[in-house]
Amino acid sequence: MEENNMKNVRIFFKIKQILMKNKVTLAMRLLFFLMCLFIGTTVFSQESKKYWFRIEDSSYIPEVIKLQNDIKLEFKDNRLNEIFSNYRVLNFKRYFPNSKKPFLQKVYEIEVVDENLIKEMKEKTPNIFINLEEVPEIQLLYIPNDYGTNGGALMDQEDLDFIYAPDAWDISQGNENVVIAIAESIKLDQEDLLGKSEMLSGSGASTFGHGTGVAVVAGANTDNNIGIASIGFDCYIKAKSGGVDAVVDLAQAGVKVINMSWGSCNLSQNTIDTYQEAMDEAHEEGAVLVAAAGNGSYSCPSLGASGKHYPAANRNVIAVTDIGFRYEIGDPDPDHDNQKDRFEHLNNTYITLTYNDSVDIAAPARHILTQKSGGSEVNGEYEYWGGTSVGAPIVTGTIGLMFSENYCLQPNEIETILKLTSRKIDNLTVNLAYYGQIGSGSLNSYEAVKMAKDMKDEFGTVEVKDRILYRPWFYKLETAPYEIKMSNNTITSDSKIKFRARNNIEILSGEYSPDSGYIDLEIDSDLTSCEVPTLSFLKKSLPKDVEDASKLGYVVYPTKVANEINVVNIVSEEAIISTIKIFDIFNQKVLEMSNIDTPKILVNLDYLTQGFYILKGYDQFEEDILTTKFIKE
DSSP: OHHHHHHHHHHHHHHHHHHHTTOHHHHHHHHHHHHHHHHHHHHHTSOOEEEEEEOOSGGGOOEEEEOSSSEEEEOSSHHHHHHHTTSOEEEEEESSTTOOSHHHHTEEEEEESOHHHHHHHHHHOTTTSEEEEEOOOOOOOOOOTTTTTSTTSOOOOHHHHHTTHHHHHHHOOOOTTSEEEESSOOOTTSTTTTTSEEESSSOOOSSOOHHHHHHHHHHOOOSSSSSOOOTTTTSEEEEOOSSHHHHHHHHHTTOSEEEEOOOEESOOHHHHHHHHHHHHHHHHTTOEEEEEOOOHHHHOTTTOTTOOEETTTSTTOEEEEEEOOSBOTTOOOTTOOOBTTOOSOTTOSSOOSOOSTTOOEEEEOSSEEEEOOSSSOOTTOEEEEOSHHHHHHHHHHHHHHHHHHOTTOOHHHHHHHHHHHSBOOTTSGGGGGGTTSSOSOBOOHHHHHHHHHHHHSTTOEEEEESOEEOSSOEEEEOSSOSEEEEESEEEEETOEEEEEESSEEEEOSEEEEESSSEEEEEEOTTOOOOOOOOOOOTTSOOOTTSEEOGGGOEEEEOSEESSEEEEEESSOSSOOOOEEEEEOTTSOEEEEEOSOOOSEEEEEOTTSOSEEEEEEEEOTTOOEEEEEEEEEO
């Protein structure tokens, strides 16, 4: 308003000069025009607000007459005309103009500058304008710049939409001090793992194999303009090749969750027991264990689709099976095997998915984008995988986000939250044949991360609602929630419930009558939470075949080049390197790039012949600050 007044002073000053020159008529016209302009600007600078409500009786829907700057509403009811004639209304419209639902068709929005109109509408016409309230503010979801674009190429990642990843990212994108582990060997210089992953011992894989693809799904670097997006992207990754021994070693190294996208069936009891001992030890170290449940008859032809795979079927392991997520159930296209929430593929002669009573949860796993594996694979070349091997790391990455919000959660609580927030699907008609054998439901990453956060918030409310719990599972929530509210749950049979809260636990509705199970609820005001410790895992180590420019933080990869090489500063956003020069084995310069102003440099080497080369980086003072060797294949 002050700025407009200053403009007005200048306007009057100019007009005074015109009047002194006896140009009165012109001056008065100019004055009138500018005053109108000023007044109009002042009016429109007032803050408007939008409200929505329902009109059940269509006879109360007004005629909207468009005026110059606002509108006039004419009602058949004169009472309403008297109310609205005293106020400016900027807009009036149906809020859902394209909706086919009768309820939404009756929702309207009004935009006003005087809230007294809203007050009168509430007081005098509550039965006409129903549920009148301010339109809620829209909060944009965090969307990474490599989500579904693969560095520019349009490659969808609909699985992330299906698990509500953007909503989960609005709560947490992970934390570099929360370590998720892959119990396989990974290639550390993969473009989306570089600088955020390490092998627990030894060097990384020499080719892009199964473990690398799994790691990319769980925690690929995201929002970095390259590669793809992943659910747990800001968490750090540790890996170790091997089997159950690697699991124990990773747990002892302090990781929070371990992914096992492998397993075996038809094992001896001794081997099963050995696996169990290893799982128990890792669990006692505080690690959450996640395993692929198996790919049914495909991976276990001797036992069939219901055969148990280990370690997924061991105790203290979250076993993940596979469901669809792309098309609506009932879609007639025979190619649409990937129907939402459907367990079995359409038209299959045998089931390639595992179902049994050891399965804990289902996750999308039929069209998952990750690093290409095998053959003439290239760093940063992506393809779609299928199978529980890629369903498990989606759960693992979600757990990374949960720990990032609430580091104190115990392994049993993580499993409890995943099950209490999943969407029940075995009661769908298409899945009834597998009732009780495909886990608690479909993973909902947003609800899981939200409940983890609610468990920690000073006055957070943990809502347990709309659950059907009958399996012999142990549901545990006790890491310092403020209050727990339970509504519309059916808890029967063998379910075991142990909930603790600092202030309040309420049972609002539902049936709570377990037979051989129990419900144990307790208030404990001494419960305490904790913060994520600063462990500084990130960028702790780099693969042996990646040259590190000492303190400057530059890495160069790959060192065996097909047609391009990356020079990236993984420590700073500053472009310290200003010039790059490449020399052949005779020390002849074959390429030069100058005036570089970005910390991420892609050098095209298409025209170079095969052979050995030296890459040098120079700062703005022409100081040689980086030297590395590479081979053009």
